[in-house]
Amino acid sequence: xxxxxxxxxxxxxxxxxxxxxxxxxxxxxxxxxxxxxxxxxxxxxxxxxxxxxxxxxxxxxxxxxxxxxxxxxxxxxxxxxxxxxxxxxxxxxxxxxxxxxxxxxxxxxxxxxxxxxxxxxxxxxxxxxxxxxxxxxxxxxxxxxxxxxxxxxxxxxxxxxxxxxxxxxxxxxxxxx
Numbered sequence: 001x002x003x004x005x006x007x008x009x010x011x012x013x014x015x016x017x018x019x020x021x022x023x024x025x026x027x028x029x030x031x032x033x034x035x036x037x038x039x040x041x042x043x044x045x046x047x048x049x050x051x052x053x054x055x056x057x058x059x060x061x062x063x064x065x066x067x068x069x070x071x072x073x074x075x076x077x078x079x080x081x082x083x084x085x086x087x088x089x090x091x092x093x094x095x096x097x098x099x100x101x102x103x104x105x106x107x108x109x110x111x112x113x114x115x116x117x118x119x120x121x122x123x124x125x126x127x128x129x130x131x132x133x134x135x136x137x138x139x140x141x142x143x144x145x146x147x148x149x150x151x152x153x154x155x156x157x158x159x160x161x162x163x164x165x166x167x168x169x170x171x172x173x174x175x176x177x
Contacts, residue, residue, distance in 0.1 A: 068111055075104045116152035118145045118163040127152055129162040135171040142170040 078100045086092045105115075116127050123130060123143050134146055145165045152163030 071107045071111070072104070075100060075107065078103065112156040113160075114154045114157075116154060116163045118148040118152065118165050121145050123165065123167045127154070127159060127162055128167075129164050130167045131164045132166040133169045134166055136168040137171055139170055141168040144168045 078096075082092060082096050082100065118128060121144070123145055128145065129152075131149055132147075136142065144167070145163075146168050147166040148163055149166065150161075150164035153160045
């Protein structure tokens, strides 16, 4: 009988160890399942956040564009009137075109558009694009912009389009002889 009791005593701890291990495994599995569910929930929330912010960005962009277009409509109206009144005689008064141009420039300036000054300025490759070069004899003229072929613009300090210009280049000594 003593032997049977020893077997039972020995087998009980083994079963207890197995049970403890099984319980630990089960707890770890449940814990990891909780973490996985939490991670999945966070991923879904983040995906929804990204979609929501993208929609908000698109909505804001459309609103801003609509606002700019609304400001430009009076210029379009003036151009329509100009075309309508001068369709028959095919003459268009320069003053009318100048007024419309000034109105357009003012609206764009109020929105943050800035023209780049180029004529008689030193060439800056960050804001000017050299389309042509003209040789000059005066060393003080070297690098100076002689002509502006297309106006350049910045929007809130960011380059939209570089000014297309002709730049002065000093004649070499060999060519001037």
